[in-house]
Amino acid sequence: DTAVSQTPKYLVTQMGNDKSIKCEQNLGHDTMYWYKQDSKKFLKIMFSYNNKELIINETVPNRFSPKSPDKAHLNLHINSLELGDSAVYFCASSQAPTVTYEQYFGPGTRLTVT
């Protein structure tokens, strides 16, 4: 069984479009995250949610809006896509928002903006 799943795996779209990436975890974890990995493999946290509530919002343009309908899901909606948004986006989860719990990552969504 897949612990953390993301859809779609690949997403190719044009500048200015709006798109969403979905994430689901079946681990019963309380905390979920979104990360962005750029072309140089640099990985940076974007958001962190605990029990459907936002607890971290790093310096991310407000075109990015996470939504957590329940604690098993954390979706990422991106408005007015730009070329610089091209990256691999990873969803992750952990049992709780404390550092003693490791994070489990999804397989990633490769977003290409043309």
Add this chain to the structure above:
Amino acid sequence: AQSVAQPEDQVNVAEGNPLTVKCTYSVSGNPYLFWYVQYPNRGLQFLLKYITGDNLVKGSYGFEAEFNKSQTSFHLKKPSALVSDSALYFCAVRDINGNAGNMLTFGGGTRLMVKP
């Protein structure tokens, strides 16, 4: 602010030889340290972590890492490399005095190539 440095973009090792992937960190307080591995087209997988206690931490797939506070390092090691260990390795740190939310700062990654 917390930061992590992985000084080597790539490490090449022959199969059967010991391997070391280097990581140094900077935090204002005591660190929590992690190693993750990323195989091609896959998400990151947790390998091991240092929270407190014994400086030598053992993890998955025969990997271990040694926490060295004086050198602010947390190098990943394995006594005998396998070709299947070839992947991208990330070191990550969290400051014990950091804000809420379990925010990890990742290093830039080191590609490990194990040749037969």
